[in-house]
Amino acid sequence: MxxxxxxxxxxxxxxxxxxxxxxxxxxxxxxxxSALSAGDFxxxxxxxxxxxxxxxxxxFGKITLLGKRIEDGAKGTDRAGIExxxxxxxxxxxxxxxxxx
Amino acid sequence: xxxxxxxxxxxxxFRVLVVDDDADMATFLAxxxxxxxxxxxxxxxxxxxxxxxxxxxPDLVLCDVLMPGLSGFDICKKLxxxxxxxxxxxxxxxxxxxxxxxxxxxxxGADDFIAxxxxxxxxxxxxxxxxKLHQTRRELEAxxxxxxxxxxxxxxxxxxRYISPRVADQLLDGRIxxxxxxxxxxxxxxxxxxxxxxxxxxxxxxxxxxxxxVPMLNAFFTELTAAAHEHEGTVFSMAGxxxxxxxxxxxxQPDAAERAVAAGRSMxxxxxxxxxxxxxxxxxxxxxxxxxxxxxxxxxxxGAPSFMSYTIIGDAVNVAARxxxxxxxxEILVGPRALLSLGRLLGRSTALDRREVALRGKAxxxxxxxxxxxxx
Numbered sequence: 001m002x003x004x005x006x007x008x009x010x011x012x013x014x015x016x017x018x019x020x021x022x023x024x025x026x027x028x029x030x031x032x033x034s035a036l037s038a039g040d041f042x043x044x045x046x047x048x049x050x051x052x053x054x055x056x057x058x059x060f061g062k063i064t065l066l067g068k069r070i071e072d073g074a075k076g077t078d079r080a081g082i083e084x085x086x087x088x089x090x091x092x093x094x095x096x097x098x099x100x101x
Numbered sequence: 102x103x104x105x106x107x108x109x110x111x112x113x114x115f116r117v118l119v120v121d122d123d124a125d126m127a128t129f130l131a132x133x134x135x136x137x138x139x140x141x142x143x144x145x146x147x148x149x150x151x152x153x154x155x156x157x158x159p160d161l162v163l164c165d166v167l168m169p170g171l172s173g174f175d176i177c178k179k180l181x182x183x184x185x186x187x188x189x190x191x192x193x194x195x196x197x198x199x200x201x202x203x204x205x206x207x208x209x210g211a212d213d214f215i216a217x218x219x220x221x222x223x224x225x226x227x228x229x230x231x232x233k234l235h236q237t238r239r240e241l242e243a244x245x246x247x248x249x250x251x252x253x254x255x256x257x258x259x260x261x262r263y264i265s266p267r268v269a270d271q272l273l274d275g276r277i278x279x280x281x282x283x284x285x286x287x288x289x290x291x292x293x294x295x296x297x298x299x300x301x302x303x304x305x306x307x308x309x310x311x312x313x314x315v316p317m318l319n320a321f322f323t324e325l326t327a328a329a330h331e332h333e334g335t336v337f338s339m340a341g342x343x344x345x346x347x348x349x350x351x352x353x354q355p356d357a358a359e360r361a362v363a364a365g366r367s368m369x370x371x372x373x374x375x376x377x378x379x380x381x382x383x384x385x386x387x388x389x390x391x392x393x394x395x396x397x398x399x400x401x402x403x404g405a406p407s408f409m410s411y412t413i414i415g416d417a418v419n420v421a422a423r424x425x426x427x428x429x430x431x432e433i434l435v436g437p438r439a440l441l442s443l444g445r446l447l448g449r450s451t452a453l454d455r456r457e458v459a460l461r462g463k464a465x466x467x468x469x470x471x472x473x474x475x476x477x
Contacts, residue, residue, distance in 0.1 A: 011221075017132060021125050049167065053196065054126045056218035064218050 007097045010059045015100045021058055025093055032070065032086050036079065044082060045074035062092055115232050117141045118159040120150040120176060121194070122168040126219075130163055133224055139232075147171025151179060154186060160235050161228065162191045163215070166202050174209040181210030188238075190231050194219065263337070263411060265330035268352060292350045293357040293395045293439055294418045295334065296425035297325055297368050298343035301387035309383055318342065320375050325389070328367035332360040337412050343425065347413050350400055358395055358442035365391035365433040366474050373476030388430025388476075394420040395439040423460045424469060433472040434458075440470055 010018060028047060035043040051067025066089050073082040117139050121127040124145070131141040142159065144150035147170050150162070162180065166173035173193050180186040190212040195202040203214055213231070215224055253273055260269035270276075299305070299321055306314055325344050329336050333354065334346040346364060348357035369389045379385045398415030417438065424434035434456075435443065454471040 013136065014129075014132065017125075017128060020128075024125055046167075050123050050126075053194070053217035053219075054123055054129070057126065057129055 005095045012100045041074040116159040117161045121165040177209040293348040293361040294421040295346040295361045296421045300430035302342040324371035332364040369474040390428035391433040392421040392424025394436030435470045
């Protein structure tokens with residue numbers, strides 16, 4: 001199955017910031033996986049909360065959406081829901097294409 | 102000036118401190134503000150933020166709420182509870198639907214909120230508004246400071262008519278306890294009164310053209326006033342060719358009598374070059390006669406509502422005036438009560454020229470000391 005592609009248009013003036021931002025998101029993905037393995041829902045809630053606040057600020061609405069799901073899932077200790085959101089986050093980052101204008 | 106004030110940003114510059122433990126968010130906010138020409142600093146936690154604020158208070162704090170250690174509420178409350186930082190606007194970054202956080206933020210003293218995720222337009226609009234408010238506040242502060250400076254200068258000029266510049270500055274700076282200073286007429290105070298006048302004034306007014314008399318008197322009073330202020334005396338009146346100076350009033354001077362004698366000597370010495378000039382130019386022999394006495398007097402503002410003088414009234418003043426009349430040119434006559442305070446200065450020297458003088462209004466002659474001053 002070919003990876004799904006997600007094209008996001010970001011303001012041109014943020015171009016210099018995006019590579020670091022996305023690199024940090026990939027690290028964040030690993031943090032989420034580790035926290036889920038450890039059953040650390042407090043950390044999952046904190047990371048989800050942060051994703052929610054920062055994602056759409058940069059223009060990545062999907063990250064905000066996934067962050068909210070993870071935060072809410074952590075509050076309800078919804079392991080399966082969080083696992084699905086993490087997988088979706090992985091796919092999103094893998095297929096992400098950024099266009100600046 | 103406090104450390105905080107010393108660290109205050111230069112006039113016109115607007116500095117923002119972004120406090121967020123998420124480096125991506127902090128970088129994003131700093132980037133947007135830089136686009137507005139705003140200098141931004143970043144603190145990754147509450148302790149770092151407070152340290153930066155102590156060092157150089159910013160004009161605005163943009164602060165995340167949920168952070169490890171001190172929360173945004175804690176930081177806000179600390180800033181608002183401190184008079185030195187209470188006026189720095191704090192904007193909290195909260196989730197739009199997080200009403201509880203907003204209520205807690207208001208309780209902590211937050212000035213505004215920005216919803217996360219942050220909308221560029223909203224951030225820029227709020228910061229622009231706060232910047233305008235900040236500039237208006239600075240302009241008002243500058244205007245108020247200027248008015249205060251002008252009022253102080255006006256007050257200083259008024260004080261300088263009576264007291265030395267040093268005492269005036271000390272009074273205005275609150276370095277002198279003004280309790281009891283500038284007393285009402287009902288108050289009595291122990292003062293040392295010094296009267297000085299010009300020997301040869303009658304001759305001067307008869308021989309010198311009237312147009313020259315005023316400048317000559319001004320030169321005389323200028324030197325005598327400077328001598329009085331040199332020793333921190335208060336000039337109470339100038340009339341004709343005489344000058345009344347008080348010591349230990351309006352501020353306490355434990356060495357008031359010594360100051361009065363030193364001021365009298367200084368008056369004679371300061372006037373000497375002028376006397377030499379008058380002698381050479383007008384053939385006029387002139388000098389200064391001084392009378393000093395101590396005692397309790399009434400201190401206050403005397404006159405009509407439309408014209409008042411801050412003055413001293415009492416026997417010590419009358420005796421000083423009469424001693425001045427008796428004093429020859431370049432002589433200081435010190436009255437008996439002033440002498441009591443001058444032990445250290447004059448000692449019990451038998452070499453002193455002691456004289457008994459009869460004073461109008463006094464049944465018994467009084468013993469005075471005559472100090473002759475050799476003008477240098």
